Amino acid sequence: MEGCLAVDSAGKSGGLALLWRDGLDVSVQNYSNFHIDSLVRLENEDVLRFIGFYGQTASKSRQQAWDILRRVHHKVNEGWIVGGDFNAILNLSEKEGGRSKPKVLMEEFCNILEELKLTDIKPCNG
Template identity: 30%
Template sequence: MANSATIRTACRFIKDYNPAIFAILEPMASEHKRVGIGLKLGFHSSFSNAGEGGKIWVYFSNSILVFVINMSNQIISIDVCQADQTPISRLSMVYAKCSRYSRRLLWDNIIALAAGTNGPWVVDGDFNAVLDRSERLGSRNHDLANSSEFRNAVDSAGLLDAGFAGNKFT
């Protein structure tokens, strides 16, 4: 993210869509650059999971209130409210570990979060797992057990796959 071309692309996205929240996963920059990058993107408020590895940076506008409800090395979950504290939704940003064992901790965390979530909830990010064989490209064999664990977490948490737009494989 410290790459100037990437920052320009992010700035164009923010200008076009004006998001109130913008997350960067695996920023490829040190934590001390987070605030400066946020200012370049037009955000004055931010936080990260720096104490947990720093792979998730979250920026937000001053038009909303953000309350961190859960933070680990793989997920940050926040409650988003209007300025008068009227709830809008819950948002979880995920950057899953490559290790299947480590992801099991994430799946358990998501299932536990679901039990305490009553309103709209978006869970987004890089899960380092696929729900279906068709989502995988490459020569390595598809790991059915890995997909099964991910599918179980999605189903147990009551989540729905929102699909995608654009390139299927990036």
């Protein structure tokens, strides 16, 4: 493994890591407890921004995390991918078990995706 950046957890929760293989040109731009912002130079010399993201469940912390994505979005000049655990759902069909999520939280997440022009990519089971 050529590169690694790990952000320590706060107590028993959180913690992020970004790992990349030998030969991949990755430049970490910024990081916090909620994200790791990096630029990746592809083999064809194009640059892609990759954000590793961990969404918070507490209301105040969740807003801070969304604000981080907003700040990154304002400086993006290249294609970008945000991956990780948003701790949010767009609709109840994404929820398995546990208590139902309030509609306002689903609307908030939907609005953030629209505002940042992000597309939800569903996992493929095949």
